[in-house]
Amino acid sequence: MSVRTRVAPSPTGDPHLGTAYVALFNFAFARQREGQFVLRIEDTDRARSTAMAETAILDALRWTGLDWDEGPDVGGAHGPYRQSERLDVYREHAEQLLGSGAAFRCFCTKERLDDVRRQQQARGETTRYDGHCLDMDPDEAADRADRGEAHVVRLNVPGTGVCRVEDGLRGEIEIPWAQTDMQVLVKSDGFPTYHLAVVVDDHLMGISHVLRGEEWISSMPKHRLLYDRFGWQMPVHYHLPLLRNPDHSKLSKRRNPTGLDYYRSTGYLPEALLNYLALMGWSMPDEREVFSLTEMIEAFDIERVSTGGPVFDFAKLDWMNGQHIRRLSPDEFMDRVGVWALNREALAPLVPLVQQRTERLSDLVSQVDYLLGDRRPLSMEDFNHKRLEPADCKRILDHAIRRLDDLQDWSRDTLHDSLRALAEVMDIGMRDFIAPLFIAVSGRAVSLPLFDAMSYLGRGRVRARLRSALEALGGVSKKEAKRLERGYRELW
């Protein structure tokens, strides 16, 4: 049987480092075994999935140098590869589960569920559906559903005993069934949840090995049960360790740049990033550290993946990037600089900002240095302002970060409108409000228009600069962060 792996990102936000990480291992595994690697879009969250995010993910993944044999953009024999286009498939399978009693319809209200959850929490139990609708007569339930009554379909999970599952890296894992929720499989909008869709699709798409993040281990019983109820063989599962922040918590954008766009625009070579990512939990048999994707494929062995959660270390990434840059020939180097930013397409958004302000072409470089390159390091003094105290600056920066994180669209006008609204609710004049942001983004008193600059820099770099500005202001303690968060929430 041929090896088939997949990566299944959800188009709900910016392309994430973690996606590239998981994709890399799936890719290397499949290629090593001369199998196929599939890209599937898991857009079952109607509220949050966007076509824009999907495009961005495909684009970012292409940038890394990974490619896939089947996917929404390249097609394949097991399509469609977008879950929103497979609703009939899920409906059919849900019916099958309903028919065999493996699943049941649930009409409970959100209020009741919240209530049950609260009580369980108070008793110190794992929260779990209490089985309220489990004993309802299936015909009656079907009737009510036919009459259009809102409901979901839940998985019928046993209340006792233990579930044994196998992880390729960890061996056998036992999880009590009582810990496993009677998971919603079909939402009231008719869309499947991840759990139903992933099992159905992995099976139908012939996925032989699942390499995914460790956060899925606790969902294995649900998946195990679904495979059993369908009478399917479960693929071999390998749970990769989670990338960590320096404090060992799960890598998060609040603490570190996690967007692939950040690494791309900051000038990391994709092959260096992949090389570094490969070292997160995996090593070459000969302990070589600098290698190409091709070399990785040749040597890849899933058994050599370690289970401890690796801390993402920027210092080592930088070193790695330097290694790859120095190995380029002068010609390649010039080409790469061009591909990075010095090309017509990338420079175009800068033209309207810069041309009017230019007398000699050499003026250009100093005007855009902070856009193409890093912004200078900041200190407390940079935030001296006639009407704003450092504490005010902190509030502005913190709230701006929160506001910006909620933004769907990253155009200049949206940025402007959104931050103006924030200034208003904070009751700070726009002129003053802008000042600390100017410094944080550009590191200068005089610079190109703020919102254009932010739009050009992109989310990842802007967030990183605002965060670093916050650090320059003395940082934010845990306690302070809580207070700021509350303050922000109370504004709206």
Add this chain to the structure above:
RNA sequence: GUCCCCUUCGUCUAGAGGCCUAGGACUCCGGGUUUUCAUCCCGGCAACAGGGGUUCGACUCCCCUAGGGGACGCCA
């Protein structure tokens, strides 16, 4: 809180019972090459979480404790 996973230098890791006086890489600190800087080269600091077993012998196997992480959504 409940359940699950994890645990070798600050960080990434090698190590599949004797080869370990625990190796490599990043960072840091010294030194050398170099007009400066960087590169490059050489050297140094630095770890088997703790406690019990098993064994002639444990970093390696088992148990307990501690610590860290994850999951507990009509998100994935």
